[in-house]
Amino acid sequence: MKLRDWADQVVYDLDTFGPFSKLMDDNRWQDWGVQLLAPLSLGGYNIPSPYQFDDWQVWAERVCGELA
16 A cells, blocks of 8 residues: 555544644645644554654554554
């Protein structure tokens, strides 16, 4: 799966947590991903900071694992 496809699906799936912006620049995936932290932590999820990762796919796997 490509980054923007995954990000679009996340925005769609998590709409109950609030409005999330779409990823517009693949190079700024970490800046985009940080918007998930506060709403999801309030929902009881322990989402890691995207700034701790160099590879979006590794971070995405951790996010999906936490949401499962």
